[in-house]
Amino acid sequence: MARDAPGPADGRPPRDPGLQPERTRLAWRRTALASTVVTVLVVRLAPADGRFGAVLAGLAIVTWGAVLAVCWRRGTGTGPAPSGGRSLPLAALGTASLAVLGVLLVLHGLR
Template sequence: MTRDPGLQPERTRLAWRRTLLALTGVAVLEIRLGLTGDAFDAVLAGLAVAVWLATLRVDWRRATGAGPRRGHRWSFPLTALAAAALALLGVLHVLHGLR
């Protein structure tokens, strides 16, 4: 079986789209929690939106297939850091709600 190099870029692009979609879902949940909570929850929701927008800016060209933007080698580490930051914000929401 021969490898079709034409499919790899499409799979990669779809993976970046799924990642951005998942981060968008988490940011929307954070916003929802921020709107129903107190000022602390609103601040956490604002931070989640800022992280999401930064990630969207970094990864948009890769997810849409417009090609990697300059400095694309930082896309993966920054996206992983953004996912960890959003997870931490979610944990803070839960811990704040438990008190």
């Protein structure tokens, strides 16, 4: 028996390929937004800590720039990863770095 429409053999409708790229773009944009918020908080709290705070703020800005570049490239396109599949590890490393900088700032402020 021939089938007219392509799809799975169990009778389910075929997957809509348009939804996955949109969800992926939105996830990258949320990652960029979250890293922006964390960076703004670190920069806002950093001046109270003098030179240590300035160094943390500088590192946060540099890390934020790298995360934003990765998120921008992945969040505006629908094709394959432009960096050969390294986007997710780079974004994760940047996010973890921002978390460590925030923790250092808080711990330094508790002394």
